[in-house]
Amino acid sequence: MQVRVDENKCCGAGQxxxxxxxxxxxxxxxxxxxxxxxxxxxxxxxVREAAAVCPAYAIEIEE
Incomplete structure (x- = not known):
C-alpha cells in the first residue's frame, strides 16, 4: 500500500x-x-477507513 495526501484539498477536519x-x-x-x-x-x-471518511477526498491509496 502506498498512501498520498493532497494538502491543497485538505480541509483540516482531522478524521x-x-x-x-x-x-x-x-x-x-x-x-x-x-x-x-x-x-x-x-x-x-x-488507512482505508481514513480515506473513506475524509470529507475533502484528500487521501489517495494505491494498493
Missing amino acids: CVLVAREVFDQRDDGIVILLNAAPPERLHKA
Whole structure:
C-alpha cells in the first residue's frame, strides 16, 4: 500500500488522525501530515477507513 495526501484539498477536519493516528497527523493549521507513506499491513484497514471518511477526498491509496 502506498498512501498520498493532497494538502491543497485538505480541509483540516482531522478524521484521518482519529482513525489512523500512526499514519496521519495535523500541522498547527489543521492540514494533514503524512507520517508513513507505506504503512505496515496491520494499519491498512485503518488507512482505508481514513480515506473513506475524509470529507475533502484528500487521501489517495494505491494498493
